[in-house]
Amino acid sequence: MIAIVDCNSFYCSCERLFQPRLLHHPVVVLSNNDGCVIARSDEAKKLGIAMGVPFFEVRSLIYQHDIAVFSSNYNLYGDLSWRVMEVLRQFAGQDQVEVYSVDEAFIDFSQIDPEQIERTARELRVRVEQWTGIPVSVGVAPTKTLAKLANRLAKKDKLNSGCVQILQTESQRIRALQQTRLEDVWGIGRAYARKLNARGYTSAWDLANLPDAWVHREMGGVVGLRLVRELRGEPCIELKEELVQKQMIATTRMFGVPVTELKDIREAVASYATRATEKLRRQFSAADTVQVFLICKQTEEDGGWRGAVSSAYTKLSVATGDTLLIIQAAVCLAEQLYRRGLVYKKAGVVLSGIVPADACQGDLFAETPTDHRKLMDMIDNINFSQRDELLVFGACGTKRHWQMKQEQRSKRYTTRWEELPRVGDPGFNHSA
Amino acid sequence: MDRDHYTKATYRGTKDFTQQQVKTANATGFGAAADDYSERGIDLNEQLIRNKPATYFFRMKGDAMREAGIFDGDVLIVDRSIKLSNGKVIVAILNGELLVRRYHQNFSSAFLIPENNRYKPINLSEFSDFSLWGVVTYVIHSLS
Numbered sequence: 001m002i003a004i005v006d007c008n009s010f011y012c013s014c015e016r017l018f019q020p021r022l023l024h025h026p027v028v029v030l031s032n033n034d035g036c037v038i039a040r041s042d043e044a045k046k047l048g049i050a051m052g053v054p055f056f057e058v059r060s061l062i063y064q065h066d067i068a069v070f071s072s073n074y075n076l077y078g079d080l081s082w083r084v085m086e087v088l089r090q091f092a093g094q095d096q097v098e099v100y101s102v103d104e105a106f107i108d109f110s111q112i113d114p115e116q117i118e119r120t121a122r123e124l125r126v127r128v129e130q131w132t133g134i135p136v137s138v139g140v141a142p143t144k145t146l147a148k149l150a151n152r153l154a155k156k157d158k159l160n161s162g163c164v165q166i167l168q169t170e171s172q173r174i175r176a177l178q179q180t181r182l183e184d185v186w187g188i189g190r191a192y193a194r195k196l197n198a199r200g201y202t203s204a205w206d207l208a209n210l211p212d213a214w215v216h217r218e219m220g221g222v223v224g225l226r227l228v229r230e231l232r233g234e235p236c237i238e239l240k241e242e243l244v245q246k247q248m249i250a251t252t253r254m255f256g257v258p259v260t261e262l263k264d265i266r267e268a269v270a271s272y273a274t275r276a277t278e279k280l281r282r283q284f285s286a287a288d289t290v291q292v293f294l295i296c297k298q299t300e301e302d303g304g305w306r307g308a309v310s311s312a313y314t315k316l317s318v319a320t321g322d323t324l325l326i327i328q329a330a331v332c333l334a335e336q337l338y339r340r341g342l343v344y345k346k347a348g349v350v351l352s353g354i355v356p357a358d359a360c361q362g363d364l365f366a367e368t369p370t371d372h373r374k375l376m377d378m379i380d381n382i383n384f385s386q387r388d389e390l391l392v393f394g395a396c397g398t399k400r401h402w403q404m405k406q407e408q409r410s411k412r413y414t415t416r417w418e419e420l421p422r423v424g425d426p427g428f429n430h431s432a
Numbered sequence: 433m434d435r436d437h438y439t440k441a442t443y444r445g446t447k448d449f450t451q452q453q454v455k456t457a458n459a460t461g462f463g464a465a466a467d468d469y470s471e472r473g474i475d476l477n478e479q480l481i482r483n484k485p486a487t488y489f490f491r492m493k494g495d496a497m498r499e500a501g502i503f504d505g506d507v508l509i510v511d512r513s514i515k516l517s518n519g520k521v522i523v524a525i526l527n528g529e530l531l532v533r534r535y536h537q538n539f540s541s542a543f544l545i546p547e548n549n550r551y552k553p554i555n556l557s558e559f560s561d562f563s564l565w566g567v568v569t570y571v572i573h574s575l576s
Contacts, residue, residue, distance in 0.1 A: 020565070021528030083485040090485075131486035131513045133565075414488060420507065423523055423530040424493030425551075 001109040001117060001168070002239070003140040004147040005088060005128065007081075008155065008163070010103035011039035014080045015070050017133040018413050018421045026067040030055055033254040034071050034407060042158075071409040077102065079414040083132040091124055098239050106147070108239050109140060114168065121164045141167035144237045145230035148186040149176055149204065173233060177205035187227050192219060208232050249287070251276040252348025258297050259344045265294065266331050270395035272349040273330040277323040280351055281376060286319035287351035290326055292333040295346040307345065310337045319355050322372050323379070326351070327395050480570050486513035488566065490523060490530075497521070497532050499547035506573045508532065510566035523565040526554070530565060 007013060011029040016022045026043035030036065037058065040049050047065050049058050055069075062069060081102045088105055089097050096108040112120055121138045128136045137158070139151030146167055153176055154165035167173045183193035185204050195218070201207060208231040215224045226236040251272040259265060269292055280287055293311035312333045316325065330349050411419040481487045490508040500521060502508070510523050516535060524531045524544055533544035533554070542556040556562050 018530075020525040020530065023528065086485040131483070133512060417489075420489050420491040421530070422493045423490045423508065423532055424504075425496050425531070 001112070001114075001140055001142055002144055002147050002235070003107040003109045003121060003124075003138055004100070004144070004151050005084075005105050005107060005124065005136050005138050006151050006155070007084060007103035008135045008137055008158075009039055009041045010081075010134065011070075011072065011077055012041040012044075013134050014073070014077050015068070015410055016041075017080070018410070019068075022068050026065060027070070028062070028067055029070045029072055030408070032072060033256060035254060038072065069408050071407060073409050073412065075412040075415045076410065080132060080134055084128055084134055084136070087128050087131050088124070091127060096239075106144060106239055117168065118164070118166050121166060122162065125163055135163070137161075137163040137165075139165050139167075141173070142233045143230040143235045144239075145186050145227060146173065146176070146233065149180055149184075149231075152184060153179060174205065177208055177231060178203055180204040182207045185227070185231070187223075192224075204231060247354055248350060248352045249276050249279050249354070250348060250350040251279070252293075252346065252350075254346045255344065260342070262335065262338050262340075265334050265338055265344060265347065266395065268347050269330050269334040269349060270327045272347065273327045274323050276349045276351050277321060277326045277376075280354070281321045281357070284357050285354045286321040286357045287326075287354045288316045288319035289351065289353035290314055290316065290329040290333065291350040291352065292330050292337065293348050293350070294334070294337050294344050295348075297343040297345040308342075310339075312337055313350075315353070319353060321357050322376060324372055331395060480509055482569070483511055483513045486566075487511050487569075490532075492532060492571075496546040496548050496551045497534075500534065501573070502532065502547075502568075502571050503573060506571050508568050509570040509572070511569045512566040514567040514569070516564045516567070521568040523568060525561075525563045525565050527561045532568065535564075 009027075012027040015027055015029065024043065025041075026047055026049075027041040028037045028044050028049055029039040031038045034055055036052050036054050037049055038052070040051065044067055047061065047067065049061065049067070061067070084103070085097065085099050085105055088107060092107045096111075098106040100106055107124075109117060109120070117140055121140050125136055125138050128134065137151050137154040139147045139149070139154055141147040141150045150165040150167045154161040154163050165176075167176050180203060182188055182196055182201060182204050183190070185207060188196075188207070196202075196207065201210070208228060210228060212225060212228070215228050216222070218224070219227075229236050253268070253272060255264075255268065259268070273290070291311060291313035293309055295309050296307035298307035314329050314333055316329060320326065326349075334347070411421065413419060413421045488510045490510055492502055492504060492506040492508055495504055502521070508523070514520070516522065518535065518537045520535050522533065522535050524533055524535070526544070531544065533546055536543045536545050536553075542562075544554040544556065544562075546553065
């Protein structure tokens with residue numbers, strides 16, 4: 001059996017932890033730059049706030065119902081995510097846990113006595129909430145895909161499930177499949193859902209009963225077949241199997257304000273290049289292709305959903321993880337792309353051609369650029385241990401008025417001494 | 433699953449060190465006699481943080497807990513994994529606000545007791561909306 005532990009409205013729960021008056025109050029969290037809603041508490045969902053909806057579209061709804069709004073506070077979410085995962089690792093053992101995303105993890109339950117599975121799952125749920133303050137739901141089933149499905153059902157009816165759903169018997173499995181629409185199955189994209197719906201299939205149960213040959217032909221071969229078998233209760237996706245090194249690393253951001261000056265574009269692109277290269281080094285890789293794109297603010301003529309995009313890439317002679325070299329290449333591309341008179345709203349840096357850092361192939365004929373690997377290690381070390389961005393590259397600028405807006409961000413309660421949550425008597429104020 | 437494994441204290445510090453880190457070791461691998469007694473320096477985290485993922489820091493606001501040695505501006509170390517029991521200093525959630533008080537319970541009712549006679553004890557039976565945020569385990573107070 002395999003369990004998946006998934007935090008309930010994770011970002012909203014993080015915000016509530018230090019503001020308990022919001023506990024039963026609707027809460028939403030906005031994306032980078034306060035553009036869209038990316039997390040909603042159950043109360044906010046009930047009020048009709050859709051996932052991913054632009055903030056301005058629901059602004060009146062938000063004021064009308066006094067919904068609490070937060071900008072994303074990734075320092076806080078990152079720390080709480082670590083805590084949740086750490087509690088799971090202590091509970092089940094390091095090797096039994098696969099962190100799947102910031103707010104969900106699979107746990108190998110194969111060593112647990114079948115009689116004890118439900119009790120263990122409930123204990124685990126209580127433990128995580130008590131220790132970290134983050135409420136979670138647990139789904140347990142014979143396969144990863146079914147565990148996801150169980151988790152979804154647990155969340156849908158928290159009152160009855162107690163946030164735990166076990167699919168242990170055949171009848172439990174069948175019932176769960178019948179209760180789930182096929183587009184809600186993990187791994188079924190919108191295209192497949194439409195295709196299947198058009199043929200009259202609607203539930204996960206229909207999906208599980210499709211003949212193998214048809215699935216193989218119509219649903220992407222082995223991948224589709226694995227998915228359907230998982231629904232039937234045959235494990236096909238192993239723990240940790242899907243963890244692969246990323247083949248492409250991108251950092252793209254919306255600007256806080258529309259940008260027209262080349263100087264600002266250069267600084268922004270240099271900052272994104274820095275960030276992307278940091279991610280690259282964190283997975284011990286190097287990249288040889290740097291791509292930069294700029295997106296304009298949309299105008300009347302565009303008519304479409306976004307403004308004009310311009311992009312360019314360059315191939316370096318050797319793959320590198322050196323921020324200085326990547327910045328150089330990225331800024332150069334940005335200068336080529338930039339057109340005076342245009343208004344930009346977004347830029348991005350994408351690194352590809354990724355290879356392990358210690359297997360970089362040199363170019364016999366090119367002069368090898370000096371790799372500042374030692375320097376990079378030092379910078380990563382300092383920035384990591386002393387909080388991010390203590391050391392920055394001059395090209396990234398110091399004022400950064402293009403930086404994204406985060407007007408409603410809460411305190412970084414768990415990662416900064418000067419932002420600790422204050423506790424005590426509200427009326428008291430005879431010192432700072 | 434090994435039960436002890438997950439109930440014991442989690443912060444283990446860094447007890448391991450290699451020969452390279454022993455400053456007086458020479459190329460032969462033999463060091464000064466004192467090396468036999470060398471050990472890692474004291475690490476405050478080990479003493480103050482028993483359960484790292486469950487430990488949070490707060491900043492005290494107000495003088496309601498003065499007599500317990502908690503002053504305005506002090507840092508509170510709060511462990512969420514400790515069970516609520518009589519006499520513990522806790523961070524309480526009362527009507528949606530966070531509050532530091534001593535928890536006291538007798539056979540019929542429970543109270544949040546301040547440690548400063550300018551404040552009144554709060555009888556919890558009058559309030560339905562009480563819950564525990566965490567138990568305060570240490571206070572860091574600056575003398576300057």
